[in-house]
Amino acid sequence: MPNKIKPIAIYLPQFHPIPENDQWWGKGFTEWTNVVKAKPRFEGHYQPHLPADLGFYDLRLQEARLAQEQLAKAYGIHGFCYYHYWFNGKCMLYEPLDRKLKDPKEDLPFMMCWANENWTRTWDGLDKQVLMEQSYSTQDDIDHLKYLIPFFKDSRYIKVNEKPVFIVYKPFLFPNVTETVKRWRELAAENGLELYLCHAVFSYHKGWDTLLKGFDAAIDFEPFGIRRQSVFNEIERMNQSDSKVSLSKRIVKKIKRNLGYKDESLKPALNKLDYEFMVSNIKSLKEFSFKMFPNIVAGWDNSARRKNNPTLILDNATPELFEKWLTELVTDFIPYSEEENFIFINAWNEWAEGNYLEPSQKWGTAYLEKVKKVFDKY
Template sequence: MKLRPIAIHLPQFHPFPENDEWWGKGFTEWTNVTKAKPLFENHYQPHLPSDLGFYDLRLEEARIAQELLAKQYGIYGFCYYHYWFNGKRLMHEPIDRKLKNPKEDLPFMLCWANENWTRRWDGNDQEVLIEQKYSDQDNEDHIDFLLPILMDDRYIRVNNKPVIVIYKPNILPNMQETIKCWREKAKAAGLELYICHMVFSYQKGWDHLVEGFDAAIDFEPFGIRRKSVFQEIRESNKKNKSGILNKVKNIFSEKETDNRYNRIPYKWMGEGLAHQKQFDFKLYPSLVPGWDNTSRRGTNPTLILEDSTPEYFGDWLSKIKSDFTPYSEEENFIFINAWNEWAEGNHLEPDHKFGTQYLESVKKLFLNQL
């Protein structure tokens, strides 16, 4: 049965007024990417784009180039992050312009990034820039806005039901009311919805299918199919601090006895994965080509996946492809996080170190089946 690889897409790569106000005139994600520096020996930073360059997603040429590259290497469609704050939208120019342009024909879906907008990217989680204020009226306004997009011919569907993803449903004050409202309003417009949410290993309650949703998406690198990366980091640090290196740290630097940058071997991510059949709900698998957000957070990264290579990525992708049996002919998604999270060191788009090799891994497994 055919599978549909979906690449998660960040529409941050263009200037807009709020970024000018919060981060400085002309800020885009490229600002963070280009300032990154290596923190230790053989640390791969900065990640710099090759084939597509430092694009501006307001430009039709840039968006079409992305779509052509995705098609060339077997990506079925993009899952765009959608930023909605009580009618206020952010980073919407790329998708708005795509909707008006029939030449941009790559299939797509939306994922509502329903968190507060904070300075978390640079490590300051407490400073809220735009707050989410949930309400019954906002539920209605939001789905009313979304319905014309969901009806677009390019929108990705399951059995003619548009697929929409909620990033973190557990932070909604009444998630059942939200999805009930959405389904009822969509039904009145002649649509049924296929509603998914992400699942995470790092917080209790985000590791199962929430009632009322159709399916969940494993959100790597914080997925639920293996031990949590944060548990692995804690255990690694504990071993280092209690081991022989700690006893002779007058000889070795603290850097050598403590994993201060939360480093994990990338190869570990694709090992010891729980099988799909172990989950009693519909769970779409995912993987990452890498992760290293030091360009956003400096010396306080969330996580660094060390020594990612196209070969290791291909092995991981092959494992989840072989393990995954679609739930029906159209419930057949594998998610790749991400297409262009450059400031997380997490991108399929070509860079100066590996070129198109990560994309070649996707092409090898998927292109001929589309």
């Protein structure tokens, strides 16, 4: 079946120590440090999220990476999309993918997404303190693409018509992303490659509900994607009647800024929303005039990482609701061509965001079973 839809799971390479995290957070810090410290913030709040079958793995170990790939293949995941951290020539959290590149046993297909943000103290909620700044320049565009070429040329790298797929997470942070894309394409051509470039789209950044010039496709990034109908209005409505949680003035101001509110009298959205609302309120792809790959979130709760200042908590997420949402996405999505047939799942292993397919102590392999059940039909 040539148009068979391919599920791509977004992959976080944070689960191993690095010198920078040792310096910033203490010796041996990894994402697991936050995961195990998480506590419920309100009655019925599910925390902490703890792993089951794979345990608290270290991604420097081949055994851990192979176990992940074997599990993904067993449940029908086509490939991983690795977050890629590049800061003006300095690469971070690179070891899992670098080691995969050298290991033919790790044969699961993969692609990369550049998480082109400042590295901040989001792990303790102080996201205004920049630890590693992200900046842009012509020379950096060139250096970055040169770094990526060996990955793009790997036989396991996911391609569309022989063009490696590369994703830019937040294109609106560039001073001129169109010029960067042009440079990348020119340099890729010099190395015998064409690129298939995608960027994420978000509902909270007004005006970015279209495909940017120079890109081939967009990716609806859930739970903040542009296909969502009035998510933040619904959070606001629900939480105005929720007296259990309150926001400081600082957080109120920040949320207003993030959501683009200009009316200071408008109360911002609080950070808790029922997962079922996400399932029930989504626009069809037919309403958009450009190529946009669907995205589904298995859950979302980054209070483990951001403590008392979570971006969003999707409450009452279950494998059954996940299956319902995924079924609707698959039914709605008509691949754009025989190879433009991806549905992204956010995420494979974002444990500190309550957002993962890997087996957990609460759900076991239930989320993976739902993925296999849905995609086995297509």
